[in-house]
Amino acid sequence: MSGREVQLAAGRKSARQTRSASARAWTLTLVIAASLGLLLYVATTSLPYLIASPAGDAHLGALNDCLARQLEGATRLGWAVAPDASRAAVFGPRVVAVCGEDGSHSRLEVPGATALTFDGERHLWVATGGRLLRERDGALQPVGDIAPPEWLIGHAGGVLALDATGQLVSVAPDGKVLGQAQVPGPGGRLSVGPGGVLAAVEWGGGVIVYDARTLELVRAEAPCTVEFLWWLDGADQVLLACGAPASPDAPGPTSLRFNVRTGAREAVPASTRAPARRLSGRALYVQGCDGFPCTASPP
Numbered sequence: 001m002s003g004r005e006v007q008l009a010a011g012r013k014s015a016r017q018t019r020s021a022s023a024r025a026w027t028l029t030l031v032i033a034a035s036l037g038l039l040l041y042v043a044t045t046s047l048p049y050l051i052a053s054p055a056g057d058a059h060l061g062a063l064n065d066c067l068a069r070q071l072e073g074a075t076r077l078g079w080a081v082a083p084d085a086s087r088a089a090v091f092g093p094r095v096v097a098v099c100g101e102d103g104s105h106s107r108l109e110v111p112g113a114t115a116l117t118f119d120g121e122r123h124l125w126v127a128t129g130g131r132l133l134r135e136r137d138g139a140l141q142p143v144g145d146i147a148p149p150e151w152l153i154g155h156a157g158g159v160l161a162l163d164a165t166g167q168l169v170s171v172a173p174d175g176k177v178l179g180q181a182q183v184p185g186p187g188g189r190l191s192v193g194p195g196g197v198l199a200a201v202e203w204g205g206g207v208i209v210y211d212a213r214t215l216e217l218v219r220a221e222a223p224c225t226v227e228f229l230w231w232l233d234g235a236d237q238v239l240l241a242c243g244a245p246a247s248p249d250a251p252g253p254t255s256l257r258f259n260v261r262t263g264a265r266e267a268v269p270a271s272t273r274a275p276a277r278r279l280s281g282r283a284l285y286v287q288g289c290d291g292f293p294c295t296a297s298p299p
Contacts, residue, residue, distance in 0.1 A: 076291030083281025
């Protein structure tokens with residue numbers, strides 16, 4: 001082999017080594033990129049799921065974990081949380097599961113349940129068919145007949161039931177009817193404020209406010225086209241999400257802080273706020289997540 005042939009051979013060998021090293025480096029880069037991509041995927045998908053999962057909820061996670069075990073994969077149709085968040089319940093087609101932060105739990109056979117709530121004393125109420133049941137001594141006992149409610153919500157002295165016709169009824173723990181009112185039409189959305197003292201029905205773009213126990217009318221007004229109502233910490237203060245204006249010349253959608261007793265109102269900056277309900281006995285907002293109750297951000 002001549003000197004030039006040796007030089008060419010050496011050059012070819014060096015080129016092959018360079019290409020091999022480049023290939024290894026490129027392969028390593030792809031592996032690192034793929035690993036980082038996988039890590040990023042896990043971080044951006046699994047982590048938020050864990051944070052938002054019912055069992056991982058900061059305030060209601062332990063209750064939800066207990067409820068999930070009691071239901072054993074049954075269909076979940078609705079849920080309720082006690083005013084102080086110390087108990088929670090979920091119902092399915094035939095079963096109602098109840099759990100407490102003290103470790104108590106029960107699985108009750110209640111076919112045909114349509115709604116449930118807790119009253120001011122943290123007792124569970126369940127509507128099923130035309131009957132209203134109240135928890136007593138670990139069992140659900142009938143307290144009266146009632147039209148199937150679309151909304152069943154506890155107040156300081158019992159519960160409120162709003163049916164599909166707009167009939168609103170206040171019921172005491174012994175089944176006595178404390179008050180009745182007629183909402184102008186169907187489709188109302190019922191809620192109760194702090195302390196379980198006042199109740200509001202969002203209907204027809206306005207708000208109708210009652211004394212929760214007696215259903216005496218407090219105020220009926222449409223300060224804007226109301227789309228959703230959040231009770232605030234003050235017993236007579238709510239935040240209203242207002243819809244589109246009635247005319248092109250009217251001010252655009254906004255939010256109002258509204259006093260349901262005096263009618264005083266104050267415009268507040270509009271922002272994206274998720275619909276959620278404030279517990280009547282604790283400054284905590286809740287919303288549904290995968291059939292369980294979860295903590296929501298304040299409005």
